[in-house]
Every structure is written in structure tokens, then in C-alpha cells.
Amino acid sequence: MQTVTIDWLKKIEVLQDIPDAQLQWFIDMSEDRSFADGDYVLEPGQALTGPHILLEGKMRFFVMQSGSMREYLIFEPGAITGYLPFSRAKISSSYVQAIGELRMLMFPTAHIHDMITQNFELTQALVHIMSNRVREFANFQQQGEKMMALGKLSAGLAHELNNPASAIVRDSSTLIKHVQLSPEVFKDRFSIKLSPETVDTLSDTFFAIISKERPLAPGLKQRTALEDKLGDWLDDNDIDHAWEIAENFVDYNFSIDNLDALAAIIPEAYRSPLFNWMATKLCAEKMMGDIRESARRIAELVNSVKNFTHMDQGQDKQYADIHKGIANTLTMLGYKIRKGNIEIVQDYDLSLPPVNAVIGELNQVWTNLIDNALDAMEPTKKGVLTIRTKKDGEFVEVTITDNGPGIPAEVQSKVFDPFFTTKEMGKGTGMGLEVVHRIVDQHKGTVKLKSKPGETAFVVCFPING
Incomplete structure (x- = not known):
């Protein structure tokens, strides 16, 4: 067992220049106490005591966060801990637990006033320890809180980025599908023969419809009903892929009257390829708009992260x-x-x-x-x-x-x-x-x-x- 002497205390750096009489006074006033492995020296809510000097064994400081132990300090022999002169902290906010057989020289807190008034150099050394401890603990807290904040932001950011990123993947796949040409579609579209007058009329009518300001997107029930109506019309008019392309016309708020107006211009033999061509173009435009908006959203989020940090x-x-x-x-x-x-x-x-x-x-x-x-x-x-x-x-x-x-x-x-x-x-x-x-x-x-x-x-x- 380590005998506590003035020479032993002077091996602790902060106590090297303390007068012998003051160190002996500290020894005489203190109690030599031991704790078994796992014993709690202090728990949250208990009054702080000390100062204490570790003689043998180790001591762990930790807090409970999110139901688990978070260790932030381990003291070894020679460490000085506990309540220190002029400290504003009176109550423990953490657990203090023995690691192995722990032995400490424990100074009675009731005599802190005597230390301050009668032992200037000793008091000064302990205040220096307190200043360092406050700084280290503040750094620990700030780092921990930054990590917690980063975790919260990362979780939210993952959700924020997931939506536009998924939209880009989904829309680009759909876009590729709609712009790919098969031999049959290629032949259908290039076999169309329309007079210049018909082309002008069809163009004017089609672009007049899609250039109108679109109202707010309908609810799911309304949208489904509109798709059914347009799908029925396309199917009744022998338009290929009627039910697949109906939703593209719904996206641009086409009505039955709009489809009738277009059908009246297009010769019956060319209606199916032309309606499919129009649906493909509408789909491509919408997909490109969605991809552009999703990419803009990702860029905005990245810029926000950059500015935030x-x-x-x-x-x-x-x-x-x-x-x-x-x-x-x-x-x-x-x-x-x-x-x-x-x-x-x-x-x-x-x-x-x-x-x-x-x-x-x-x-x-x-x-x-x-x-x-x-x-x-x-x-x-x-x-x-x-x-x-x-x-x-x-x-x-x-x-x-x-x-x-x-x-x-x-x-x-x-x-x-x-x-x-x-x-x-x-x-x-x-x-x-x-x-x-x-x-x-x-x-x-x-x-x-x-x-x-x-x-x-x-x-x-x-x-x-x-």
C-alpha cells in the first residue's frame, strides 16, 4: 500500500512547488479511503466532496444518454478531482465509479475555507486544475452536442435527398422507355402523310391546349376518374396503348373535348401513331421537368448544408x-x-x-x-x-x-x-x-x-x- 508523504505528493506536477507545510496540512486533514471495483464514489444529484487525490486504482466518470453509458473521463493515480476551491458546481451531474481497487486521499469539503485563507499556494494550484477541468469538460460537451446535431441533420438530410434522388432515377428510367423507338413505331410515324394545312391546324390546336395554365393537380379520386374517361375515349377510337398513355394526357389536363378537337383534324388512319407520339412528347417533357426540379432541389440542399456549416x-x-x-x-x-x-x-x-x-x-x-x-x-x-x-x-x-x-x-x-x-x-x-x-x-x-x-x-x- 502506497504511503502518502510530502515527497509522493510532489511527484504530482501541479504540487511540485507547494510549501511542505501546506502539503503536510492537506495530508493531516484528509482521510485515506478505499473502494471496491465497481463501487460508485458519486452519483448524479449528490453533493460534490473533496478535493481528492487518487493513490491507487482508477476512477471512471460517465453519464447516461439515450439509455446507454457515455464515458468521458478516466482518472489514474496522481489525479486530483472532486470539489475544488471557488468551484461553482455543488452537485454532481455524472456517475463516478471505481475501476479495480480504488484508494483515495479525501479532503473534507467543510475545511475548504481554511485552505483558501491559510494555504495560498495550495489553493492556487487547485484552482489551476479546476480551470483546466472546466475547459476540457466544455470541449467534451460541445463536441458531443455537435455530433448529436450532426446525427439529427444527417437523418433529416437523408430523407430530403432521398426523394429527389429517387425521382431522378425513376423519371430517367421512364423517359428512356418512352423515347426508345421500335421498328414498328418508327414505320408508323414516318408513314404519316399530312398536308401542310393539316399540320398547321394540328400544331396550333395541340400547343394551344398544352400552353393553357394548368389548375392545381387533382386529387387521386378525381385523377383516376379522368384517366378512366380519357382511357375509354382512346380505346373507343382504336388508339394503341390507350390505357398506358391516358395518364400522360391527364398530366396536362386534357379533356374529352380536347381529344375530339384533335381527332377531328387527324385522318383516321394516322390517329393512333399521332396520339401515341403526342403522349410520348408530353411524358418526355414532364419527366425532364421533374428531373430538372429534382436536380435543383438536390443542389439547393447541398448549398444549404454548405451555408449552414x-x-x-x-x-x-x-x-x-x-x-x-x-x-x-x-x-x-x-x-x-x-x-x-x-x-x-x-x-x-x-x-x-x-x-x-x-x-x-x-x-x-x-x-x-x-x-x-x-x-x-x-x-x-x-x-x-x-x-x-x-x-x-x-x-x-x-x-x-x-x-x-x-x-x-x-x-x-x-x-x-x-x-x-x-x-x-x-x-x-x-x-x-x-x-x-x-x-x-x-x-x-x-x-x-x-x-x-x-x-x-x-x-x-x-x-x-x-
């Missing part, structure tokens, strides 16, 4: 329009918004000047607040998310409001605490709002919560000129 910009502050960041965030969360049947109300002060900020970090703020609001409104089946911006003197104010059930008054003071969450197991990490608070604080701003049943608002305020 600020991929081609540095991480220093720069002037930018916060409305673009909010818009990109809404795009990233578009699938979740549609899935939740959420109405978005955007009330923006468009006279706001560009703000000086780290845009990538601000986008993380909007993501966490909007994503939390969407989760809160999920039970309503018809939520309303309101985003307002306004100029308040030299500050910009962004308010994100949802009409969910609200946050109980008794827990509102805890929402910005690390690992605190009101979400059910497996949904929340308890880190999102802490990260929001920290990022806004780094921008010299504030974030406030106002909540009552049916209305929860987070108000973010920070200087325009940073």
Missing part, C-alpha cells in the same frame, strides 16, 4: 445575415417539420443589418432551439413554430416560440444545466440548451426562457457588432 469560411467572427442561417436551419430540418405537420410563421425585421458573429455556432443555436420546439409540439399533431427577429438598440433579438405543452415552472431554472432534459429516455441528451447558453454567452449575449402551457419562447439577444 459555413464550410468555406473560417471560424472567426464575420458580418452575415442571420436570416440566411435561420432559413438554412429550417431547410435542414424540413423533413421533421413536414412529418410533424408544423406550420412555420416567420416574422422578420428585414431592416436588420448584418451581425458580427461566428455564423456556424449561431446556426447550432438555431438548430438546437428549433429542434427542441419541434419535439415539444410532436404530441399536438398540428404545431405552430413562430420565429421573430427585431433590432433592439445595438442588439439583435431572435425569439423562437412553439405552441407545445410548455415547460413546468419547477424545472425552468434547470433547463440550461448540463445533462438536464425534460424529454423521454432515448430522445434528449440534456446538452443542447447548455451549448446554446454557452455559445450565446461567448457572443456577449443572453438567452431567456418564457414558458406557460401552450406557449414556450426562447429569446436570444446579442450585440449586432459583436
Whole structure:
């Protein structure tokens, strides 16, 4: 068993220059305690004690997230942990567990005041440890929250990209099928003999029909009924592939009267190949339009990702329009918004000047607040998310409001605490709002919560000129 002496303590780097008398005082005041493998030294909600020095064995720090253990620190012999002088943390937010046989020198927290007033060098060394620990823990939290945000965005983006990508594959396959010529079709179309006058009349009539402004797409029931009517007409007029091509005419809102007008111009012998040719052209035009729109949608999503993450910009502050960041965030969360049947109300002060900020970090703020609001409104089946911006003197104010059930008054003071969450197991990490608070604080701003049943608002305020 390791005997704790002044010389042993001085092997710990931060204690090397501490006067012997102060180290001996620490030894004399402390208790030598042991823990068996797997014992819990501390659990969430318990008061922090210490400081403590590990003598033998190891100690694991972890939190429970999504029903599983997430380890973030392991201390080995020589590590100093526990409550440290001037620390604002009073209660543990994590589990602390022994790995192997653990032995610690445990200083009684009740004598921290004596340490501060009588042992300056020792206190100074422990405060230095606390500063490093806070920085490391903040980095851990921020990295973890970024990974959680990335996971959420990746899931939504996969859904967003899947639809236009699938449409391109489907429409291109259909397009190839319709433009391919068989020998029979080739002969049919090139055997058509029409007078110039008939061609002009047919052209004028056909393009007059398809150039009309089309009404909103009919519902499935109406569309099916229209396809049946047009299919019957094409079949009655001995048009080949009548039921296959009927849907192409429906896409362009053809009526029976339109088909009658075209049939009256075309000699009976040429009606089948010409109606099939027209249907093929209509289908090809629609498919190319759908492919163009799908490709545009993919390009828009990629551009939104680029702007959201600020991929081609540095991480220093720069002037930018916060409305673009909010818009990109809404795009990233578009699938979740549609899935939740959420109405978005955007009330923006468009006279706001560009703000000086780290845009990538601000986008993380909007993501966490909007994503939390969407989760809160999920039970309503018809939520309303309101985003307002306004100029308040030299500050910009962004308010994100949802009409969910609200946050109980008794827990509102805890929402910005690390690992605190009101979400059910497996949904929340308890880190999102802490990260929001920290990022806004780094921008010299504030974030406030106002909540009552049916209305929860987070108000973010920070200087325009940073």
C-alpha cells in the first residue's frame, strides 16, 4: 500500500512547488479511503466532496444518454478531482465509479475555507486544475452536442435527398422507355402523310391546349376518374396503348373535348401513331421537368448544408445575415417539420443589418432551439413554430416560440444545466440548451426562457457588432 508523504505528493506536477507545510496540512486533514471495483464514489444529484487525490486504482466518470453509458473521463493515480476551491458546481451531474481497487486521499469539503485563507499556494494550484477541468469538460460537451446535431441533420438530410434522388432515377428510367423507338413505331410515324394545312391546324390546336395554365393537380379520386374517361375515349377510337398513355394526357389536363378537337383534324388512319407520339412528347417533357426540379432541389440542399456549416469560411467572427442561417436551419430540418405537420410563421425585421458573429455556432443555436420546439409540439399533431427577429438598440433579438405543452415552472431554472432534459429516455441528451447558453454567452449575449402551457419562447439577444 502506497504511503502518502510530502515527497509522493510532489511527484504530482501541479504540487511540485507547494510549501511542505501546506502539503503536510492537506495530508493531516484528509482521510485515506478505499473502494471496491465497481463501487460508485458519486452519483448524479449528490453533493460534490473533496478535493481528492487518487493513490491507487482508477476512477471512471460517465453519464447516461439515450439509455446507454457515455464515458468521458478516466482518472489514474496522481489525479486530483472532486470539489475544488471557488468551484461553482455543488452537485454532481455524472456517475463516478471505481475501476479495480480504488484508494483515495479525501479532503473534507467543510475545511475548504481554511485552505483558501491559510494555504495560498495550495489553493492556487487547485484552482489551476479546476480551470483546466472546466475547459476540457466544455470541449467534451460541445463536441458531443455537435455530433448529436450532426446525427439529427444527417437523418433529416437523408430523407430530403432521398426523394429527389429517387425521382431522378425513376423519371430517367421512364423517359428512356418512352423515347426508345421500335421498328414498328418508327414505320408508323414516318408513314404519316399530312398536308401542310393539316399540320398547321394540328400544331396550333395541340400547343394551344398544352400552353393553357394548368389548375392545381387533382386529387387521386378525381385523377383516376379522368384517366378512366380519357382511357375509354382512346380505346373507343382504336388508339394503341390507350390505357398506358391516358395518364400522360391527364398530366396536362386534357379533356374529352380536347381529344375530339384533335381527332377531328387527324385522318383516321394516322390517329393512333399521332396520339401515341403526342403522349410520348408530353411524358418526355414532364419527366425532364421533374428531373430538372429534382436536380435543383438536390443542389439547393447541398448549398444549404454548405451555408449552414459555413464550410468555406473560417471560424472567426464575420458580418452575415442571420436570416440566411435561420432559413438554412429550417431547410435542414424540413423533413421533421413536414412529418410533424408544423406550420412555420416567420416574422422578420428585414431592416436588420448584418451581425458580427461566428455564423456556424449561431446556426447550432438555431438548430438546437428549433429542434427542441419541434419535439415539444410532436404530441399536438398540428404545431405552430413562430420565429421573430427585431433590432433592439445595438442588439439583435431572435425569439423562437412553439405552441407545445410548455415547460413546468419547477424545472425552468434547470433547463440550461448540463445533462438536464425534460424529454423521454432515448430522445434528449440534456446538452443542447447548455451549448446554446454557452455559445450565446461567448457572443456577449443572453438567452431567456418564457414558458406557460401552450406557449414556450426562447429569446436570444446579442450585440449586432459583436
